[in-house]
Amino acid sequence: MPLRKAQAPNPNFIQCKGCKKTLFVADxxxxxxxxxxxxxxxxxxxxxxVEVTFDINSFTExxxxxxSGDPLQFPxxxxxxxxxxxxxxxxxxxxxxxxxxxxxxxxxxxxDFHFMGGSMGxxxxxxxxxxxxxxxxxxxxxxxxxxxxxxxxQEGLLSLMQMAKTTAAVDKCRQNGIPYIAVFTDxxxxxxxxxYASIADIILAEPKALIGFAGARVSAQAQVLKIPDDFQTAxxxxxxxxxxxxxxxxxxxxTLGNLCSMLGHRLTAGxxx
Amino acid sequence: MANSWxxxxxxxxxxxxGVTKLKALxxxxxxAIKREAxxxxxEEFEKRIENFLDVRYSRLGPWEQVLLxxxxxxxxxxxYIQSLFTDFTELDGDRRYGADHAIVAGPARFNGQSxxxxxxxxxxxIQERAHRNFAMAKPEGYRKxxxxxxxxxxxxxxxxxxxxxxxxxxxxxxESRGIxxxxxxxxxxxxxLTVPIVSVVIGEGGxxxxxxxxxxxxxxxxxxxxxxxxxxxxxxxxxxxxxPKKPKPPPPxxxxxxxPSNLGSSNKSSKNHLGVLTEIRLRxxxxxxxx
Ligand SMILES: [Zn+2]
Numbered sequence: 001m002p003l004r005k006a007q008a009p010n011p012n013f014i015q016c017k018g019c020k021k022t023l024f025v026a027d028x029x030x031x032x033x034x035x036x037x038x039x040x041x042x043x044x045x046x047x048x049x050v051e052v053t054f055d056i057n058s059f060t061e062x063x064x065x066x067x068s069g070d071p072l073q074f075p076x077x078x079x080x081x082x083x084x085x086x087x088x089x090x091x092x093x094x095x096x097x098x099x100x101x102x103x104x105x106x107x108x109x110x111x112d113f114h115f116m117g118g119s120m121g122x123x124x125x126x127x128x129x130x131x132x133x134x135x136x137x138x139x140x141x142x143x144x145x146x147x148x149x150x151x152x153x154q155e156g157l158l159s160l161m162q163m164a165k166t167t168a169a170v171d172k173c174r175q176n177g178i179p180y181i182a183v184f185t186d187x188x189x190x191x192x193x194x195x196y197a198s199i200a201d202i203i204l205a206e207p208k209a210l211i212g213f214a215g216a217r218v219s220a221q222a223q224v225l226k227i228p229d230d231f232q233t234a235x236x237x238x239x240x241x242x243x244x245x246x247x248x249x250x251x252x253x254x255t256l257g258n259l260c261s262m263l264g265h266r267l268t269a270g271x272x273x
Numbered sequence: 274m275a276n277s278w279x280x281x282x283x284x285x286x287x288x289x290x291g292v293t294k295l296k297a298l299x300x301x302x303x304x305a306i307k308r309e310a311x312x313x314x315x316e317e318f319e320k321r322i323e324n325f326l327d328v329r330y331s332r333l334g335p336w337e338q339v340l341l342x343x344x345x346x347x348x349x350x351x352x353y354i355q356s357l358f359t360d361f362t363e364l365d366g367d368r369r370y371g372a373d374h375a376i377v378a379g380p381a382r383f384n385g386q387s388x389x390x391x392x393x394x395x396x397x398x399i400q401e402r403a404h405r406n407f408a409m410a411k412p413e414g415y416r417k418x419x420x421x422x423x424x425x426x427x428x429x430x431x432x433x434x435x436x437x438x439x440x441x442x443x444x445x446x447x448e449s450r451g452i453x454x455x456x457x458x459x460x461x462x463x464x465x466l467t468v469p470i471v472s473v474v475i476g477e478g479g480x481x482x483x484x485x486x487x488x489x490x491x492x493x494x495x496x497x498x499x500x501x502x503x504x505x506x507x508x509x510x511x512x513x514x515x516x517p518k519k520p521k522p523p524p525p526x527x528x529x530x531x532x533p534s535n536l537g538s539s540n541k542s543s544k545n546h547l548g549v550l551t552e553i554r555l556r557x558x559x560x561x562x563x564x
Contacts, residue, residue: 177428179428203366238365238366240371240372241365241372241417243365244364258360258362259380262382262430263387263428263430264428
């Protein structure tokens with residue numbers, strides 16, 4: 001006899017990860033997966049992100065065929081990779097493509113934390129770089145949703161090199177006057193934060209998103225003084241001057257649309273003529 | 274010496290109160306002749322107010338100009354942004370150290386045109402003033418401004434700046450993070466821009482804190498605003514006069530404005546005798562109402 005009877009989860013209810021309150025799934029979904037009670041912004045899959053960000057049916061995935069090899073023959077990498085692929089239906093931890101926001105063409109990349117912690121390996125980095133370069137080609141703004149624990153250790157130095165590659169792609173945007181907006185979602189960490197994410201023209205973040213370079217435990221060890229309570233939250237990072245704005249998920253589409261059209265005012269004019 | 278602009282506006286306030294009362298009476302009055310008599314009196318009162326303002330405001334001393342420039346009913350940067358611009362999206366980061374609320378900045382639309390707006394922001398009550406640090410920007414504020422200017426250049430957006438600060442933040446922290454370098458670098462960046470820049474002194478243009486974001490193709494001043502090389506509070510106040518400072522030579526070349534020298538105040542009588550400004554925007558002396 002089992003001590004506790006395993007309860008089948010009721011598909012109509014979900015527990016908030018912030019306040020632990022039980023929520024109606026329908027309400028929760030209608031609220032863009034933000035808790036109506038405590039405003040906790042739950043992580044989104046890339047499909048959900050597309051749905052809340054882009055005009056209906058406007059998003060087209062590109063570079064979908066790319067997937068990683070196992071160059072280092074890293075123990076269990078292939079197995080884990082295949083598992084993640086089967087579970088998520090994604091080839092790697094990031095999707096790129098084009099879509100429109102309020103009718104305006106955007107080149108986008110969307111990381112999905114559910115796939116191996118959104119880690120940046122060769123494919124993730126390549127797709128980020130291509131999204132940025134596509135902005136230059138199509139003369140449209142670039143929006144990247146970040147969600148990553150950092151570089152993918154299973155690809156070793158090749159993962160580290162993605163930091164350089166993506167940074168070079170951002171430079172290409174800068175040289176060509178292409179606006180690039182990064183959105184930090186929970187969590188945006190380490191190698192991603194220390195490369196293309198932090199050099200965007202404008203950086204937005206979702207409320208309370210975890211944002212940082214080193215893990216909180218590592219920071220605690222390196223720090224003599226007490227760590228602030230909200231250490232590495234979006235609010236802390238805003239105070240530190242690294243963010244431009246914390247934007248509620250409900251406002252995100254409008255904010256992005258507005259910023260893209262203002263910064264990309266010449267691009268839109270060019271497209272019309 | 275006056276402590277507040279309210280002191281010399283007191284007679285106006287009394288007269289205005291009278292006008293309001295008379296207007297209420299006139300509204301209720303059913304007799305046409307009596308009503309006309311009331312209206313005549315109202316007109317007379319209004320003329321007296323106008324005369325008083327004309328005379329009083331043409332004779333303001335330097336210290337009174339400063340008081341006026343600091344008068345808290347004046348519109349502040351965010352008031353101008355709200356009434357003249359659309360889609361303003363404030364951006365906070367300096368990408369270096371912190372968020373500075375003494376300077377507000379971000380993209381917006383002016384008559385539909387994409388622009389970058391940067392301006393000092395004062396507060397209206399104690400909490401707001403503390404939050405805005407009395408519009409005294411720290412290095413973070415100027416470094417945020419520099420980021421905005423770079424963005425303006427990259428995306429070909431004209432820049433509009435609003436000047437309203439007693440001075441840059443004089444604290445130890447600001448010194449240790451290089452307030453002087455931040456101001457100088459901000460001016461340098463503005464000189465480098467090839468997009469047009471318009472700066473408007475909307476209240477106090479205090480010293481380096483002001484000029485750090487005031488290098489422009491056109492510098493405008495609202496009437497009864499001031500532009501000075503040191504914060505007026507540091508000048509002897511007993512005489513009510515600001516001691517003259519030796520005017521600095523204008524920078525070489527081009528159409529950009531020269532540096533401020535001694536207290537430049539803007540009113541009908543003392544406009545622009547130093548050649549610092551490109552234009553003075555005249556408004557009614559009682560200017561404390563947004564258009
Ligand atoms: Zn909750």
